[in-house]
Amino acid sequence: MKLLSTLLLTASLASAGYPPPPGPWTLGAWRPPTDNTSPMWFGRAIQANGSRFWLGKTPSAYCPAGISGLDCSLYPGDSTVFNGGNDTVFLNVAVPGGQQVYIAPDGALGYTPPHSTFKPDGSIVSGWVREISVAGGAPTVMGYNGRPILACPAGDGAVDVYQIYVKLAEADPKSGCISFQMRTYSAAGTVAWEY
Ligand SMILES: *[C@@H]1O[C@H](CO)[C@@H](O)[C@H](O)[C@H]1NC(C)=O
Ligand SMILES: *[C@@H]1O[C@H](CO)[C@@H](O)[C@H](O)[C@H]1NC(C)=O
Secondary structure, eight states: OHHHHHHHHHHHHTTTTOOOOOSOEEEEEEEOOOSSSSOOEEEEEOEEETTEEEESSOOOOBOOTTOTTOOGGGOOOOSOEEEEEEEEEEEOBOSTTOEEEEEOTTSBEEEOOTTOOOOOTTOBOOOEEEEEOSSSSOOEEEEETTOOEEEEEOOTTOSSOEEEEEOOSSSOSSTTOEEEEEEEEEOOSOOBSBO
8 A cells, every 4th residue: 555655746746847848738537437427538629619619619711712822721729739838838829920829817738829919917928738648558648737727617508518617716617617628649740720
């Protein structure tokens, strides 16, 4: 028993410092079974839609038609791809200026619109850590300052749709939120002009 807890402690301490694989990545929710009623997720895709991030929505990828030299068939927009993860995180888009991921003051994970740096006053853009964990098959995990990551029911009658938050405050941002681990998975490249 003592040996086991020593091993577990060593494993959690050793999780810092393994550099993650370079290149773009997708983000997934990892939530092993906790009880018989709450959801379990094994890399369920986190998608960008309407400046916020979700489980259970499709990506709101967009490619403007009719621009000379812009071949939208290169941008199917069927997944949400990110880059960075060393302090700052961006959507892996082709649109000039890029799109940055931020944490809004209420903890909602958000991203800037195309051609704009707009984000709510007080939003946080830095502090992300993406690293290889030595625990459980060495996944590449992403976190913010050790804060819990939450999936909160989207409401409006939507079934199995959750909005992603970082728990910044003592109280959860909404009721019914559940925590999970964010894992990243290497992606081939740019799939969206913009989200
Ligand atoms: C993260 O960025 C810092 C500062 O630019 C750099 O020193 C460090 O090597 C980077 N870490 C990784 C894992 O790339
Ligand atoms: C955002 O998600 C909703 C729900 O999945 C979907 O109906 C909608 O098409 C998405 N928005 C865009 C712009 O794709």
